């Protein structure tokens with residue numbers, strides 16, 4: 001009788017479904033970068049009203065990680081932790097914008113597909129469209 005079981009049947013079982021779950025969904029990095037890290041929004045988030053639905057009555061909130069903590073000491077130890085530092089590093093990188101997604105899909109606003117011309121046009125457009133996007137975002141809130 002041959003072998004009943006192959007070797008190497010165990011693979012790294014990464015939970016790919018976890019990323020698509022909505023139960024514990026937190027904000028996306030670009031939302032945090034463009035909205036929450038703005039000083040006035042940040043102050044608002046750090047001084048939230050008592051909310052009985054949220055952990056710790058919404059009194060201990062980490063803006064970078066979009067996460068509530070039960071106690072003040074939990075929050076301060078979180079600030080010293082690896083997850084938080086890694087998150088801060090990720091947030092320092094430029095946000096993934098709609099403009100960038102369109103450019104990647106070849107749907108730039110100038111409608112040119114030649115890469116050289118498109119790059120030049122984007123440099124001019126970049127700052128302007130980013131400001132426009134921020135305005136749209138803050139109006140929707």
Ligand SMILES: [Zn+2]
Pocket residue numbers: 062063064065066078079083084087
């Ligand atoms: Zn954090």
